[in-house]
Amino acid sequence: MQPGAAAEPLQYAVPGTGGVGVLQATAAIEQMLLGGFDPEAAPARSAVPVPAGELLMMPAAAGPYAGVKIAGVAPANPARGLPRITGSYLLLDGPTLQPVALLDGAALTALRTPAVTAVALRRVAVPEAAHLVLFGAGPQAYGHLDALLAIRPLTRLTVVARSAGPAEALAGYARERGLAASVGAPEAVADADVVVCCTTARTPLFDGALVPAHAAVAAVGSHEPDAREVDEMLVGRAELYVEARAVAAREAGDLIMAGVAGRQVWNLAELVRGDVLVPEGRPRFFKSVGMAWEDLAVAAEVYETGR
Known part of the structure; x- marks a missing residue:
């Protein structure tokens, strides 16, 4: 998407990571850094204790996109047969902040961390x-x-x-x-x-x-x-x-x-x-x-x- 272009409406929710593998994810992270992004200036994570564990909000913006991950850390979930990490990722068009995609936050975390x-x-x-x-x-x-x-x-x-x-x-x-x-x-x-x-x-x-x-x-x-x-x-x-x-x-x-x-x-x-x-x-x-x-x-x- 070109900077300043009109955002497309929210198109889909991705249950996983859309077929993107770890090397593709690794390359995306490297390209952001090689493009001049400064991680020292990135917004801080906010964390809120809740009865089940912790809620995290993680916003960021760079290039043509912005986004925010809302994640839950629920330590008791594995005993219930559920993932310890939960959540969703809302991807936004950078210039207009219109939503363009909703992704599975846990699947995204499972890919980006090893990447x-x-x-x-x-x-x-x-x-x-x-x-x-x-x-x-x-x-x-x-x-x-x-x-x-x-x-x-x-x-x-x-x-x-x-x-x-x-x-x-x-x-x-x-x-x-x-x-x-x-x-x-x-x-x-x-x-x-x-x-x-x-x-x-x-x-x-x-x-x-x-x-x-x-x-x-x-x-x-x-x-x-x-x-x-x-x-x-x-x-x-x-x-x-x-x-x-x-x-x-x-x-x-x-x-x-x-x-x-x-x-x-x-x-x-x-x-x-x-x-x-x-x-x-x-x-x-x-x-x-x-x-x-x-x-x-x-x-x-x-x-x-x-x-």
Whole structure:
């Protein structure tokens, strides 16, 4: 859609993500950043506690589109056989703010989160990365496995999860994808090339001293300042990357609780544009809390593909 053109009326509600895959979503996020978008200036997420959990509102605007995601985080839902993350995404024409599409917010989140991780790990994980240690066995774990398979030559997966059944199911899925996969313990990070944490944990999942110096670690499970998936040992050893420094200072418990004041922390735009240090000889840690501009980039891609 050309800037200033009249908006078409709301056309459809998308139950999933319209056939857009993780590489297409990754490219959409990269293109927004390469186009000059500054994640440090993005609007803040608003969160409202409710009896069932938390309601989040995430607005963003860039280029020809604007949009807002209204998401629910309902911790009791999995026990009911329902998704923990719920919600909808309303995509708007940027110049007129007329609605053009309504998307499934949970499906959008399930796609954009691993896509963001892929954007970062494509640049900080060693090219020959073969062994992925994956904490968690929910939808984000499956999405991250697919995303990492798309950008690195993985041959081996170790799943670390609280429940044996879901962990084995994820390992079985990985075997179908051609990986040597098993269920393991946190100590498996000592032999990892890539570690991804997508859990609801509020305390560290593993000993950061065990992570090899060449490894890349991503944590995506929390956007709360008092929750973390990695410990201060890993944070202290690692080169640090975030989506935006401003939002990480408010929401990234992994960094806040480790005390990173005065440390150099790179943002995703700097990483994508090649303006950052990606050192050898120390781990690289990417902390994601999820931002509204990422949803907008992927929602716009879904809409354009559907058109």
